Amino acid sequence: MKPAPIPADDDDRVADLHALNILDTKREERFDRITDLVADVFQMRMCFINMVDARRQWFKSTCGLQGVDETPREPGFCAHAIFEPDVMVVPDATKDPRFSDNPFVTGDFGLRFYAGTVLKGPTGKPVGTLCLVDTTPHHFSAREAAQLKKFGALVQAELLRSA
Numbered sequence: 001m002k003p004a005p006i007p008a009d010d011d012d013r014v015a016d017l018h019a020l021n022i023l024d025t026k027r028e029e030r031f032d033r034i035t036d037l038v039a040d041v042f043q044m045r046m047c048f049i050n051m052v053d054a055r056r057q058w059f060k061s062t063c064g065l066q067g068v069d070e071t072p073r074e075p076g077f078c079a080h081a082i083f084e085p086d087v088m089v090v091p092d093a094t095k096d097p098r099f100s101d102n103p104f105v106t107g108d109f110g111l112r113f114y115a116g117t118v119l120k121g122p123t124g125k126p127v128g129t130l131c132l133v134d135t136t137p138h139h140f141s142a143r144e145a146a147q148l149k150k151f152g153a154l155v156q157a158e159l160l161r162s163a
Contacts, residue, residue: 001075010054014053016121023058031049031060035048035049049062049128049130057070081129082118088114092137093114121160
């Protein structure tokens, strides 16, 4: 497993995340509606709004995943996606050298597909993702990536409105 790099200014990025005052808050219908809609539009099993903290990934909203509020940062796909300039797409994680031996891929979860778009905090630092996840590989077109980015902009607007 190749953990995502931690940039030198990660403390500033984490401070931007904390400025949102969203970590460890209760689920909210406004976010759950978005993850439900995105999963339905893309016909994926799961959709998450995920915040990447210093040592963990915390889920503000999940569709298709029950009973998980957070995971460690190190194996997380979103910890990679927040540093991508565009939508990060992993069509088949078993064939991607960054993730082929990741416990989310090799373990019971059986993750195969991932697509995530970055969410930014008040000063523009990457703080999390809106992502789609499935247990089967998928092709993801440029049009679908552009649509996911637009949904991500909706989530980001809601996050910033709360700050």
